[in-house]
Amino acid sequence: MNGQVSDSVTRRLLGAAAVGLGALGAGELLAAARGGSVLDGIGRLAADYAPVPVVETMVAQAGEHDKEMTRLGVALGGIAAAAGMALLPPRLRTPAAMAFGAGTAAAALRGANRSVPGAAGGLAAAALLRAGIRRPSRHELLWATAGTGMLAAAEVLVRRADLRYRELARRSGPRGAHAPVPEDGLGVEPGLSPLITPAAKFYVADVNSRPPRIDPVQWRLTIGGRVAHHLRLSLADLAEQAVEFDAVMVCVHNTAGSGRCGNARWLGVPLTALFDHAVPEAGATRLVTRAVDGYTISLPLERLRTGEWPGYLVIGMNGEPLPPEHGFPARVFVPGIYGQYSGAKWLTELELADDTHVDYWCKRGWPVEPLWVRPQARIDVASSGAAGSGKFTVAGVAWAPPHGVAGVEIRIDETEWLPVELGSELAPAAWRRWRTLVDLPPGTHTLQARVTSRSGEVQDAAQRAPFPLGPGGLHTVTVTA
Numbered sequence: 001m002n003g004q005v006s007d008s009v010t011r012r013l014l015g016a017a018a019v020g021l022g023a024l025g026a027g028e029l030l031a032a033a034r035g036g037s038v039l040d041g042i043g044r045l046a047a048d049y050a051p052v053p054v055v056e057t058m059v060a061q062a063g064e065h066d067k068e069m070t071r072l073g074v075a076l077g078g079i080a081a082a083a084g085m086a087l088l089p090p091r092l093r094t095p096a097a098m099a100f101g102a103g104t105a106a107a108a109l110r111g112a113n114r115s116v117p118g119a120a121g122g123l124a125a126a127a128l129l130r131a132g133i134r135r136p137s138r139h140e141l142l143w144a145t146a147g148t149g150m151l152a153a154a155e156v157l158v159r160r161a162d163l164r165y166r167e168l169a170r171r172s173g174p175r176g177a178h179a180p181v182p183e184d185g186l187g188v189e190p191g192l193s194p195l196i197t198p199a200a201k202f203y204v205a206d207v208n209s210r211p212p213r214i215d216p217v218q219w220r221l222t223i224g225g226r227v228a229h230h231l232r233l234s235l236a237d238l239a240e241q242a243v244e245f246d247a248v249m250v251c252v253h254n255t256a257g258s259g260r261c262g263n264a265r266w267l268g269v270p271l272t273a274l275f276d277h278a279v280p281e282a283g284a285t286r287l288v289t290r291a292v293d294g295y296t297i298s299l300p301l302e303r304l305r306t307g308e309w310p311g312y313l314v315i316g317m318n319g320e321p322l323p324p325e326h327g328f329p330a331r332v333f334v335p336g337i338y339g340q341y342s343g344a345k346w347l348t349e350l351e352l353a354d355d356t357h358v359d360y361w362c363k364r365g366w367p368v369e370p371l372w373v374r375p376q377a378r379i380d381v382a383s384s385g386a387a388g389s390g391k392f393t394v395a396g397v398a399w400a401p402p403h404g405v406a407g408v409e410i411r412i413d414e415t416e417w418l419p420v421e422l423g424s425e426l427a428p429a430a431w432r433r434w435r436t437l438v439d440l441p442p443g444t445h446t447l448q449a450r451v452t453s454r455s456g457e458v459q460d461a462a463q464r465a466p467f468p469l470g471p472g473g474l475h476t477v478t479v480t481a
Contacts, residue, residue, distance in 0.1 A: 005122055016141045021081040025150030032154035034162050040209040042078070042103075043070040044293075056467050058428045059253050064260075066113050067209050075151065091470065162324070165213045171214035173321020174239035176267040184423030186433050191381040192395045193427060195245075195433060197262035204325045205251045205260060207360075211324040212292050212346050219329050221313070223274060224404035225351035226284035231277060235247070235266040235329055238315050241269045245312065247335035247429040248399045249342070250373045251444075253466045257378055257475035261399070263431045266333065267316025273314060274350070275305050278319035284352035289332045289344040295346045296359050299370060301352060309334050310402070312344070313350075334370075335429035336402035338470060341370035371470050375400035375459045377408050377434070377449040382479050389459060390442065390481040395435035396418075400453030406429030410436060410449045417450070428454070448474045 002012045028038045031305050045148075047055065047070070062069040085096045181196050216235060244267050251260035271287070286298040303309040311334040315322060322328040332343025332350075333335040340361060362368050377398035380434035404425060409417040450459040464472035 010182055011430045014365075015143075017056070018140040018143035020081065020085075021147035022150075023147070024075060024078045025147035025154070028154040029150040031159075032157040035158075035213070036279040037152045037154075037158055037210070039071045039074045042074045043067075043209040043211075044207060046070070046074065052467065055364075056465070059466075063258070064203065067204075071208055072094065083255050086392065097378050104473050107394070109350070158276070161213075162210065166324055169216065169321055169324050172235070173329060174242065174267065174315055175237055175318040175321060176244050176316045181265065181384065182424070182426065184426065186395070186421075186423040186435055189381060189393070189435060190382065192433060192435070193263075193378075193380050193397050193431075194316060195223040195263065196265055199264070199320065199326065202249075202262040202264065202326065203251060205253070206345060207295065208293070209327070211363075214292060214325070214329060214346060217330050219348075221347060223278045223352075224349065225288070225353050226281040227352050228279035228281060229277060231274075235315060236253075238269050238313060238330065241273050242267050242315060243315075244268065245429070246403055246427040247333070248373075249333065249335075249339050249400065250376075250432040252338040252340045253370060254376070255466065255471040256376065256473040258479075259313055259378050261431075262402055263397070263399075264317050265319065266312065266314050268312030268314035270307075271304050271311040271313060271332070276370075278352070280305065280352050283354055285355050286353045286357050287332075288349075288351040288353050288357055289347060290349040290351060291344040291346045292348045293323075293346070294342055296357070297332070297361075298353070298357055298359050299332075299337075299340060299341070299343065302336070303389045308337075313347070337370045338368070338372055338373055360448055366468055373399065373401055374472065375405075375451045375453045375457055377459060379410075379447060379449050379473060379475050379477050382447055382477050384479075384481065390440045392437055392438050392440055393435065394447060394449075395433070396449060396475075397431045397433050398449070398451040398464060400451055400455075401429040403454040403457075405432040405451055406454045406456075407452045408432075408434040408449060409452075410438075410447055412438060412440065412447060413445050419480060420449075440479070442481050444478060444480045446476055446478050450474055 031038050051191050058069065059066055067287070085093050087098055092182070097205060103411070184195055186192070190265070220232045220234055221238065224231070235450060241301045244265055246263070246265050248261060248263045254260035280301060285301055288296050288298040288305055290296050299309075299311070304311045311332060313330055314327070315330050317323065317326060322331065327345030330346065330347040331345040334342045359368075375398070377396060379396040381395040382392055394410060398405050401408075407424065408420050408422060410420055411417045418435045423435075425432055425435040450461065452458050459474065460472040460476050463470045464470075
């Protein structure tokens with residue numbers, strides 16, 4: 001008897017899960033056909049409200065695939081929710097399905113694109129779920145197959161829409177001067193990062209599964225709040241005052257040896273020039289950078305206004321307009337501050353406010369004041385020459401913005417530190433490449449690297465998790481001679 005009950009519950013769970021997959025697929029396909037996404041909206045809601053330990057674990061484990069993992073997690077969560085509904089009494093299944101629909105619709109409206117199609121897709125998914133959950137043990141294979149197919153078709157539609165938007169952004173935005181990138185004297189070393197990171201290889205970190213799509217023709221940057229002159233500026237207006245500068249951007253989650261950093265030639269308007277036009281009023285203490293979805297990052301105004309912290313309204317990257325994933329049409333960037341604190345992407349407003357403003361990440365427990373990038377060296381290459389040779393080329397990149405890299409050292413098996421050859425400096429705020437040749441005896445060896453900044457700060461060797469003050473530790477690799 002117990003076995004029959006168990007089999008019945010299992011079949012009901014599997015049937016409801018299949019219904020959930022089918023309903024979710026149908027809702028996502030409906031949303032994607034109109035440029036929206038149910039999954040992305042729920043993913044943003046999860047990022048907004050998930051406990052900090054969950055977010056930190058997700059970032060640490062998923063790495064550069066965090067967005068794909070978020071979408072997969074949302075899909076699996078939706079299927080699990082549908083399966084759970086099968087265990088509810090029949091009278092509660094309809095209210096549960098309706099609550100699911102209301103929740104997904106609200107999530108879509110909160111997402112980066114504030115997607116009405118996404119909300120419609122969520123309601124459609126709920127309607128199908130309500131219909132199918134009444135008898136969830138029938139036609140499981142049909143529901144599951146149809147749902148999988150519709151999710152795949154929706155992904156194709158969304159990616160095509162993203163590609164069209166990327167091309168629109170590439171044609172519409174201002175470009176840099178296309179000045180040739182100078183050589184640093186190290187030439188081409190297989191495996192060594194280039195002096196300038198291509199946009200396609202540059203790390204992406206934000207709370208959205210996909211970048212919002214913004215009409216560049218209609219877009220205007222508003223500068224308001226506590227200013228004497230309110231401004232509305234187009235991309236063409238900003239391009240007239242833009243200058244190029246070289247700087248490394250580093251994610252606060254960039255632990256030793258990881259790739260959440262990149263070096264680029266940016267095109268941007270100095271914030272001091274914008275302040276000269278807007279004229280901050282007395283009582284303005286914070287510069288609030290606000291994205292199209294309401295996400296904010298704020299910075300101390302006085303240090304930006306005096307130029308003590310050189311900041312830019314960035315509109316270009318590596319001789320091209322900003323790619324959508326990097327903030328098109330505009331973002332704020334203060335070289336030397338971790339990306340999480342440096343300024344919002346997909347900018348729509350600069351607001352001069354007082355200290356009562358509270359930012360997105362500060363509500364999640366991160367410090368209020370910006371965190372400065374810690375000096376860090378990374379080993380990109382540790383390769384031997386001829387077979388049987390103990391000679392190894394060791395090379396990598398190091399950064400210590402805003403002051404610049406004074407020196408890089410490596411050590412073998414935790415012995416004394418040895419200086420390495422430095423490439424020419426592109427700019428103090430940019431990263432600097434380095435290289436050396438070592439002769440290792442037979443056996444297994446550990447190599448470590450560290451950097452010293454021009455201000456005298458030596459890279460912190462203590463291992464430390466990113467939350468809440470930024471990571472620490474030395475990059476260590478193991479080689480066998």
